[in-house]
Amino acid sequence: MSLIIYEDTPPSDKWLRAILTLPVMIIAATALSLTLTQEWEGALFLLAEATLVSLLMILILPRKYRILDDRIEIVLGGPFRFNIPFKTIKGVRNATWKSVGINLPTSLSLKNGAEIVRKRCLSVNITPGDRQAFIENLEKAMKSWSVYYQRIA
DSSP states (O other): OOOEEEEEOOOOOHHHHHHHHHHHHHHHHHHHHHHHTTOHHHHHHHHHHHHHHHHHHHHHSOOEEEEESSEEEEEOSTTOEEEEEGGGEEEEEEOOTTOOEEEEOSOSOSTTOEEEEETTSOEEEEOOSSHHHHHHHHHHHHHHHHHHHHHHO
16 A cells, blocks of 8 residues: 555536536437437437446546655546556656647646656646645655665665
8 A cells, every 4th residue: 555645636627527518418419309209219329328428527537636655646536546657757847738648637727737747658637736736746756756766676
């Protein structure tokens, strides 16, 4: 079991939620229109699809960002987690619109965006609630980890 050094809850953006909800609403409206024409199979299929898309969105949106003693853990919905080991991290910086990589945002604004640059892997873009505190704690944890890692290696 790893020690949690820092934990941050991402901000919730109403515009991002609206954009993610839009496809589900379109699918549900199409299902409703099919029920009016009494095409029950198509309506049930579309309702099942809307439910599946909603479930996927709930499961992949980040709930917490944790800095552990040897990695960053991004807690997603349900039992899912995305881990970034310190040994793969080159550094962390403020995100820009040109950032390319794995995007796990909870906000469309760049004011909270952080880009975790990795060695030989795609960068990971996240939106912690307090970007500066997240970056400071990550750099401190990575420095402690590197001292310990070099001592035992």
